[in-house]
Amino acid sequence: MDEKKGLKDAYALKTPEDSINLYKTWASTYDDDFAKQNDYRSPIEIAKFFAKYSNPEDTPILDVGAGTGLIGECLNLDSKEIDAIDISPEMLNIARLKNCYSKIIEADLTKTLLINDHHYGAIVSAGTFTHGHVGPDVFDELLRVTRSGGLFVFTVHYQLFNKAGFDKKLIEIQKMITKPAFHEVYVYGNNPDKEHGSDKVIITVFRKR
Template sequence: MTRKSPDLADAYGLKTSEDSRKLYAGWADSYDSDFADRQDYILPQETARAFVEAGGHGPLLDVGAGTGLCGVALAGHGAHPIDATDISGEMLGRAMLKDIYRDAIEADLTQGLPVPEGSYAGIISSGTFTTGHVGPDAITELLRVARPQALFALSINAKHYESAGFQAKFNALGSDITDLTLKDVPIYGPKASGAHRDDRAYVALFRKA
């Protein structure tokens, strides 16, 4: 019997960190072709563009870097150096083959990052803050590893922005962050198909105070 390839429904159905490791271990080799190319997945490019246009620069951390799609877009804009972190060692392996990252950090963001405080002038994440993946509480850990005035660009699935607690989290952060704006962007391009083809995301742009 042919084994079904992972898809977006599987990703949105994730419940635990171990679920994430298992799913992406089996998806790493085909993710770019089976999902990103076929579904015209443009969120990484949109997030990178928003970061650079807002004045973002390195050293920066690509959170939930996956196979490196956002890193490729960042490198295309001249942003560097870039470190990658992801829960999946297999996905990071694919990302490092693209030869754009300075370092790869395999870690579960919800359990903390093995990174010193104030390491980065920029934090970017595309496709990680959404249902079934990483929730809003992880933003606190990202603030820890960011320098004062570091620029953040975090894509958040618009359908889940309020219901998953992201709006409440930003309100609770109060004076810990400044200049919060939400940039509405498409997740998929015109070649996409299926139930999620018209989904949107907010790129939350803000600075650590």
């Protein structure tokens, strides 16, 4: 790799092809150089809120934009089936090595997914609904592949919640979901980046009706 990849590269993405290219070179150092060094907290926060809101019926679980599988590691559930979906084969290769996913699905979330209707009992996601990555329209497909009663627990970047239209999307789909709960959390415990080191996400939780 020619230079260290990081937040600035991630936030400059514009298209799914940009994601494929960036994460191809970032995958091998993502866990150590990005997640560990900056104390990247979103996956553990998702696991915490999943534990708070879930019940044993919320299975199988789909980790949306699973990347290197940090949520799978944090959830650390023996009895539940968790699948990983991501556009980057290199990120998914790292996730596969962690042996916490039942299935690894390489797919572009902005396209129709090759997943049956009502298949999943829960959707979890960290760091995917953020600058230059995936927008609110993905929820049409995510709702389709989730069964009635299925739980959603995901981060949305604080600065994008209204700007990228997640607020409007939740209103558009309000008849299909329970009233969302919102939790603001800091993304990093230790990130010296001046512009983004104190970034927050909104952990959004609801169930499909």
